[in-house]
Amino acid sequence: EAQVTQNPRYLITVTGKKLTVTCSQNMNHEYMSWYRQDPGLGLRQIYYSMNVEVTDKGDVPEGYKVSRKEKRNFPLILESPSPNQTSLYFCASSPLAGGYEQYFGPGTRLTVT
Amino acid sequence: EDQVTQSPEALRLQEGESSSLNCSYTVSGLRGLFWYRQDPGKGPEFLFTLYSAGEEKEKERLKATLTKKESFLHITAPKPEDSATYLCAVQWVSGGGADGLTFGKGTHLIIQP
Numbered sequence: 001e002a003q004v005t006q007n008p009r010y011l012i013t014v015t016g017k018k019l020t021v022t023c024s025q026n027m028n029h030e031y032m033s034w035y036r037q038d039p040g041l042g043l044r045q046i047y048y049s050m051n052v053e054v055t056d057k058g059d060v061p062e063g064y065k066v067s068r069k070e071k072r073n074f075p076l077i078l079e080s081p082s083p084n085q086t087s088l089y090f091c092a093s094s095p096l097a098g099g100y101e102q103y104f105g106p107g108t109r110l111t112v113t
Numbered sequence: 114e115d116q117v118t119q120s121p122e123a124l125r126l127q128e129g130e131s132s133s134l135n136c137s138y139t140v141s142g143l144r145g146l147f148w149y150r151q152d153p154g155k156g157p158e159f160l161f162t163l164y165s166a167g168e169e170k171e172k173e174r175l176k177a178t179l180t181k182k183e184s185f186l187h188i189t190a191p192k193p194e195d196s197a198t199y200l201c202a203v204q205w206v207s208g209g210g211a212d213g214l215t216f217g218k219g220t221h222l223i224i225q226p
Contacts, residue, residue, distance in 0.1 A: 004156075035216075042218035043157070043200065090156050098212050099145045099164065099204065104156030 002027045004105035012111045021076045023091030031097045032074040036087040050097045081112040119217035134220045136201030137183040144204040151198045191224045
């Protein structure tokens with residue numbers, strides 16, 4: 001089954017404790033991206049990757065890191081999480097960067113206390 | 114200033130009562146306009162892509178249309194299972210790197226039996 005998977009689905013952590021949210025897709029897509037979704041603000045792009053080893057900032061990249069060493073994986077790293085990073089996070093992928101729909105993962109609900 | 118505005122923010126309809134959701138955008142160089150459906154706690158699910166003014170797409174009770182400045186998602190004779198948040202996303206040609214991509218904040222649709 002074609003899908004985007006994220007782990008963990010739920011995470012409660014404390015301020016400053018480094019964490020990684022994994023994202024994997026099995027559709028051989030070149031483009032992958034991370035979003036956060038907050039009430040009243042909608043979906044906002046954090047980082048995106050147009051291909052392996054190619055990543056770039058989205059609209060809200062502060063406090064996040066990403067890497068794309070393999071085509072299928074695109075982990076999101078929070079080096080020192082803060083409470084304002086409490087949010088619902090989605091990973092997405094699409095065949096190419098331009099003009100194609102994105103396929104979203106199930107989401108990771110992160111709470112930073 | 115928001116580049117993508119969805120209206121209304123929320124809409125409550127009776128089962129069978131047709132209506133339309135609006136997505137207006139101010140970007141130039143449109144690459145594509147996307148409609149997604151999002152159920153509570155889940156990732157957005159792709160519905161339609163529209164590329165140029167005058168284009169229309171249909172799927173079951175949903176029909177999406179596009180003009181130069183806005184898109185409509187028409188819902189005909191909706192059923193309770195159509196209840197969800199409908200998101201609009203606009204992709205446009207940027208000066209460099211990947212295309213720009215902005216999501217609207219969504220319309221929360223409730224269909225009452």
